[in-house]
Amino acid sequence: MLQIDDLHVRYATAEAVRGVSASATPGRITLVLGANGAGKSSTLRAAAGLVTPHAGRVTLEGRDVTGLAPHKIVRHGMVLVPEGRRVFAPLSVEENLVLGGYTATREKSAEVLAQVYEMFPILGQRRAGAAGLLSGGEQQMLAFGRALMSSPRVIMLDEPSMGLAPTMVESVLGAVRGMADAGIAVLLVEQNAEMGLEIADEVVAMARGEVVFSGPAEQARSNASVLLAFLGEAALVE
Amino acid sequence: MNQWYLSHEILIQGTFISLLLALSIQVPLRAGVFSFAGIGSYAIGAYTAAILTIREQVAPVVAIGAGVLIAAAAGYLLALLVARLSGLYLGMATIAFSLFLGVLATNGGDLTGGATGLFGALSTLTTAHVITITVLVLVALAASERGSFGRRVDAVREDPQLAVSMGIDVNRVRRRVFVISGALGACAGGMNTLLRTTVSPETVGFHLVVTALTMIIVGGALSWAGAAIGAVIFTWLPSVLQFVGEWQLLVYGIVVAIAAVYVPNGLLGLLQEGWRRLRRRGRRLPAGGASVAAAPVAEDPEEKLAALGGPTAEARS
Numbered sequence: 001m002l003q004i005d006d007l008h009v010r011y012a013t014a015e016a017v018r019g020v021s022a023s024a025t026p027g028r029i030t031l032v033l034g035a036n037g038a039g040k041s042s043t044l045r046a047a048a049g050l051v052t053p054h055a056g057r058v059t060l061e062g063r064d065v066t067g068l069a070p071h072k073i074v075r076h077g078m079v080l081v082p083e084g085r086r087v088f089a090p091l092s093v094e095e096n097l098v099l100g101g102y103t104a105t106r107e108k109s110a111e112v113l114a115q116v117y118e119m120f121p122i123l124g125q126r127r128a129g130a131a132g133l134l135s136g137g138e139q140q141m142l143a144f145g146r147a148l149m150s151s152p153r154v155i156m157l158d159e160p161s162m163g164l165a166p167t168m169v170e171s172v173l174g175a176v177r178g179m180a181d182a183g184i185a186v187l188l189v190e191q192n193a194e195m196g197l198e199i200a201d202e203v204v205a206m207a208r209g210e211v212v213f214s215g216p217a218e219q220a221r222s223n224a225s226v227l228l229a230f231l232g233e234a235a236l237v238e
Numbered sequence: 239m240n241q242w243y244l245s246h247e248i249l250i251q252g253t254f255i256s257l258l259l260a261l262s263i264q265v266p267l268r269a270g271v272f273s274f275a276g277i278g279s280y281a282i283g284a285y286t287a288a289i290l291t292i293r294e295q296v297a298p299v300v301a302i303g304a305g306v307l308i309a310a311a312a313g314y315l316l317a318l319l320v321a322r323l324s325g326l327y328l329g330m331a332t333i334a335f336s337l338f339l340g341v342l343a344t345n346g347g348d349l350t351g352g353a354t355g356l357f358g359a360l361s362t363l364t365t366a367h368v369i370t371i372t373v374l375v376l377v378a379l380a381a382s383e384r385g386s387f388g389r390r391v392d393a394v395r396e397d398p399q400l401a402v403s404m405g406i407d408v409n410r411v412r413r414r415v416f417v418i419s420g421a422l423g424a425c426a427g428g429m430n431t432l433l434r435t436t437v438s439p440e441t442v443g444f445h446l447v448v449t450a451l452t453m454i455i456v457g458g459a460l461s462w463a464g465a466a467i468g469a470v471i472f473t474w475l476p477s478v479l480q481f482v483g484e485w486q487l488l489v490y491g492i493v494v495a496i497a498a499v500y501v502p503n504g505l506l507g508l509l510q511e512g513w514r515r516l517r518r519r520g521r522r523l524p525a526g527g528a529s530v531a532a533a534p535v536a537e538d539p540e541e542k543l544a545a546l547g548g549p550t551a552e553a554r555s
């Protein structure tokens with residue numbers, strides 16, 4: 001499980017994250033909500049080691065990984081899927097996946113590859129094609145599959161639904177639920193509060209770098225005032 | 239044939255040495271690293287081989303090998319030093335490294351022979367040795383473009399941040415390409431010195447940056463084969479262009495400009511594209527062939543949605 005305690009992230013001029021605490025437990029989805037610039041991505045990036053936190057602690061299954069190099073954090077069982085559906089466009093689908101299993105042994109990698117193809121049959125059908133030729137939704141599936149290749153116990157997803165058609169958003173979030181159901185601890189960042197709340201177990205709402213609400217998803221769904229105050233009306237309008 | 243070989247031996251040697259030099263720039267480019275440190279390594283290799291051969295009369299393999307090891311170590315240290323730089327700034331820093339070595343050679347006193355350089359580095363190195371070494375290097379590099387290391391290098395070039403968030407140690411890959419680049423450059427420099435028996439600051443100067451870069455731009459930057467094409471063209475072009483006399487440099491410039499603007503992937507890219515088209519035409523793919531060539535945005539979203547229904551349903555259950 002992932003535990004983030006009192007995390008601070010500071011860029012040259014501004015403090016993007018101010019004392020954020022959050023956690024992710026196996027089999028459950030923790031949804032991080034917040035408007036643009038609330039510090040969601042910075043929190044994820046600091047937890048993944050891509051930026052060095054100014055203060056605070058990140059522990060992974062009891063082990064302190066704060067400020068560790070990002071490639072080492074992957075070896076400790078936590079992987080980040082960055083926003084923007086980033087895939088290695090000129091490489092084939094299978095090459096992308098195999099790269100994702102870079103930290104695993106060869107046999108383990110082959111085994112997980114078969115599981116990923118089972119979970120996302122479309123990737124199996126396109127395994128030899130260039131990743132850049134996949135549609136947006138398929139590329140997101142590939143990014144998920146690639147992350148799963150390292151057999152993570154914690155997976156962090158940065159806005160996987162961004163820029164996708166509504167029906168596609170549903171498929172992508174369905175896949176997120178599937179990963180949690182497989183026993184992985186999921187930390188999901190979403191701007192689309194309505195969709196995110198449908199699959200979340202826990203909710204952390206952020207505004208201006210701070211946590212403004214933290215609790216079970218049912219409570220967040222009914223806590224209209226919190227959502228209204230910090231996420232704007234759009235979050236409530238059905 | 240034999241007559242031809244004898245009268246062109248210098249050019250043949252030059253082709254293989256330029257190829258190694260071009261590869262010392264091309265290998266870092268594969269990892270998205272714009273580094274000219276290979277040129278500085280060429281100087282290290284050239285001077286190490288000359289000094290060891292003249293002073294200690296060591297065998298050519300020792301003289302060249304020592305330069306390769308020193309330059310590889312220098313490459314490693316340089317990689318640590320410039321770890322935070324990228325793009326143009328990295329290019330500038332590595333050019334500075336190469337120019338610095340030129341200054342060092344000019345002011346090295348008795349050891350480097352100052353501005354006049356060193357003479358009389360006589361050895362038993364032959365053209366056959368040069369060709370053998372280069373071919374071995376090419377085999378190793380071709381192998382490194384495939385397999386696990388090759389994929390990792392591709393990943394680091396395409397998206398270093400994504401690569402690192404997948405567990406690839408980007409800095410380690412970068413350090414490795416700096417070491418390989420240093421070794422390649424020094425190997426070229428050492429062999430060139432022993433074949434010519436002489437080295438001077440002038441022969442390891444800035445013009446090598448231009449030569450190597452020209453070969454890669456025109457040949458193609460993403461594979462050893464591109465560097466090979468470039469090395470052959472620009473080693474032999476001067477003798478082909480003898481009839482234009484002093485206009486040679488102008489022809490050079492025009493060739494490079496055309497390549498940079500119209501053939502961004504070099505001649506190798508053109509050849510690969512042509513080959514792909516031929517094969518596609520041969521297979522006569524129905525409809526599919528066209529959609530592969532088209533941009534991904536142009537694909538039918540409806541079809542994709544339908545195709546994606548399957549995996550998600552499964553993922554949910």
